[in-house]
Amino acid sequence: MLRTLRQFSSIFHKVPVRLFSGAVEVAPKDDVLKILHSESRDIFRNVAIIAHVDHGKTTLVDALLRASGCANEYDSMDSNALEKEKGITILSKVTGVTFGGNKINIVDTPGHQDFGGEVERIMSMVDGVCLLVCATEGPMAQTRFVLQKALQSNLKPIVIINKVDRPSARPVEVEHEIFNLFCDLEAPSESLEYPLYFCSGKEGWVRKGSMEAEKQGLEDVLETIIETIPPPQIGTESNFKMLVSQQESHPYYGKIVIGKIHQGEVKLNDRVLAVDQQGKLVETAKVLKILRRYGMQQLEMARAVAGDIVQVAGFTNAIVTNTLNEMGKNEVIPSIPIDPPMISISIGVNTGPLAGKEGTRLNAQQIKERLMREGQSDVALQVMVKDKTDDNACVQLLGRGDLHLAILLENMRREGFEMQVSPPQIVTKKCPDTGKTLEPMEKVTIEIDQQYMTGLIDKMSQRKAIYEDCINIDKTRVKLIFSAPTRGLVGLRAELINDTRGTAIMQQQFLGYQEYRGVLKKNLKGAIISMAAGVCQGYALEDLQKFGPLFVKPGSKVYVGQVIGEHKLEQDIEVNPIREKKLTNVRTVLADEKISLFPPRTFTLEDVIAYIRDDELVEVTPKDLRIRKKELDSTLRKTQRKSQQK
Incomplete structure (x- = not known):
């Protein structure tokens, strides 16, 4: 029977256990707590799970947590709401297990190329990787990307061919493709001698070396991690030094910075300072909390030593790529260079006629502050504050792709923000x-x-x-x-x-x-534009369907200049979607006919950003996504079009 949290707090250094949101308690035993608080630097193993999107990284991490006995079968590393909805990992997450007297820190990474920055920044935290490849699809584009980054960082690889239980699996061919990929990337000879597993992460078993080998539990993978992945290389000096690789917000402790301790140790109430990559002082702070993850839980630590991946609370200005030092030191740990952003969008205050009716955070200052905070935690994102222009853009965002930027905007709209977004532009x-x-x-x-x-x-x-x-x-x-x-x-x-x-x-x-390959016409279809403001009527929409698919339904609020559909032809067309049927005193059979409407076309945020034309904006609110012309007035739009044609 599990002991209560209060009993555990009195066992070792009075360490309370906090659970992640939605996690089921699997409290650590006494011997586990002793391992977690050991000061030996040789028992650490830091490993990242890397793969292409949807090859089963999070499923494997969840299975490893259960195999080590530190998680419930219902727990999952994908705790973010958008991650659950989309079925992909968006943010890198660090957890830890104990096995065979060792502490293993496991980093779950995203697989989509738009979140490659999440993969790049954690490479400095780990000493080895588990490369996961689907037995059906084989090595994909992101497989090459993440493996290349791992080899550049001289990380020890373990190869796991996942989903071998599928009827479409071709594990032998995929094994040869993986070896060829290592050769194409000019991997050193020692990296070519990687341990190989054929795995079903969903069912929780592996075969080591070949498909003919005997089935074993995932405990064998944990043993191989301990045997193959070397202990972290740490500095010989005694002064504390740690590179910040992640940050997050905690409901009790505020801002938390996460990273691997490169040398020395840190204790509660120590005074430490943060410096940027140029060695300039960012801030001085007192260590309020030291946290370490065990499965789906967080343990408070009295001290942490070199080689471990920990969370430190007490900072307000420290950001990713900063180095934490003990007082009197300003040494810098070089951060791994991040690939540059490729797409930019401009974000401004919502200026539409319906502005302020659906959101709670509306002004430019709130938008700027929120995006600046995001830029501090997401190293692949660049935030550039702009002067107010005619299109009311206050911030320019530069990111890896449309999904990378859309996920941020989706989080903001769920926080109550209203804003308008420009079409994406390529960074040249x-x-x-x-x-x-x-x-x-x-x-x-x-x-x-x-x-x-x-x-x-x-x-x-x-x-x-x-x-x-x-x-x-x-x-x-x-x-x-x-x-x-x-x-x-x-x-x-x-x-x-x-x-x-x-x-x-x-x-x-x-x-x-x-x-540059020349001008690209983004959308070959025209827009159906509302010429009236009000509530859409089914009678009017039924007649408008002949022009093309609509984006609105009866009862939707529209305004002048709003795009309510896609025209079949190239030119734009203006229509009246709020027109009602005239009432007369003549009764006929036709008067009682039912209105027949096709379902409106719906957009996700990444879809609508990619869809809009150069003269349009997306109005993003907590309740709706609306496409509008930058210039709402029809006469001014025609004047601008004529001037551009001259």
């Missing part, structure tokens, strides 16, 4: 030698049914992509390879899902900056 740069404009370019591989091949090639050519190769997979499937500008790929994934009924598989890989 000048060639130092020729002065020509360069833009980010990507290698795109799309697996598709042969019947959609012609339409896809035509679509990609419209997006300034260059066809490179075609590989026949079987009698019905082909793999097409293109080089395409990043701006041409914005919104492509959603279109492929619709065009191919969800059968297409798309991979992207950043190639570098190449010469």
Whole structure:
């Protein structure tokens, strides 16, 4: 029977246990607490789980926690609401287990390329990686990216081929593809001698070395981590030094910085200082709390030593990439360089006629402060404050992709923010030698049914992509390879899902900056624009369906200049969606006919940002997403259009 939290607090250093939101208590035993508070530096193992999106990283981490006995079968590392809704990992998370007298810190990382910054910044915290690859899909674009980052950091790899229990699994072929990937990335010879597992993370078993080996529990993976991953390399000096790799907010302790202690030790109430990458003082603070994670719980520590990954509370200004030092020291731990952002959007105050009716955080200062805080914790995000312009943009955000930026905006709208967002723009740069404009370019591989091949090639050519190769997979499937500008790929994934009924598989890989490929027309369809303000009527919408798909339904509030649908033709069209049926004293059979409407087209935030045209904005509120013209007045829009044509 589990002891109460109060009893555990009196066992060792009076350490209370706090649970993550929604976690089920699996309290550590006495011997576990002694391991967790051991001062030996040789018992640490720091490892990250890396993979392409949806290859089973979080499922494997959850299974490892259960195998070590420190988590309940209902616990999951994906605790963020958006992570649960989308089924992907967005934020890197650190947890810890004890096994065989050792402390193993496990970092769960995102797999989507837009969150590659989350992977890059944790490489300095770990000494080895578990590379997870789906037994059906094999190595994908993000597999190459994360493995390349791990090899550049000289991290020891363990390879796990997951989902081998699927009927479509091809584990032997995938094993050869993984080895070829290591060779392509010019991995050192010692990295090629990696331990190999064939795994079913969902069912919780592995086969070591080959598919013919005997099934074992995931405890064998934990043993291999201890045997293969070296203890962390720590400084020989006694002064405390720690690199901040993550930060989060705690309901009790406020801001918490997370990182690996590189040398020395830290104790409660110590005075420490934070310096930036240039060695300039950021702030001096008192250590209020030292926390360490055990499964889904947080344990308060009296002290922490070099090699461990811990959370420290007491700072207000320290951010990711800062170095924590003991008083009198300003040494800097170099941070791993982060790949530059490729897409930017401008965010401003909502100026639409319905502004202020659905949100609680409305002004520019609130928006700026929120985004500046996010920029401190997300190293892949750049926040640039702008002067107020005609389009009312107050902040420019630069990120890895449309999903990267959309997740941030979705979190903000759930916090009560109202704002308007511009269409995404690609971050370009000048060639130092020729002065020509360069833009980010990507290698795109799309697996598709042969019947959609012609339409896809035509679509990609419209997006300034260059066809490179075609590989026949079987009698019905082909793999097409293109080089395409990043701006041409914005919104492509959603279109492929619709065009191919969800059968297409798309991979992207950043190639570098190449010469600008010319103007790209983003949306070939016109807009259906409201010319009246009020509430949409079913009678009017039924008649408007002939022009194209609508974005509104009866009862939706609209205003002049709002885009309520997509026109079948290229030109915009203005309509009246609030028109009601005239009442007469003549009764006929036709008067009682039912109104027949198609379901309106709905957008997610990443879809709508990718969809809007250059002369449009997205109005983001906690309750709705609306597309509007930048200039609401029809006469002024026509004047601007004529001046642009001259």
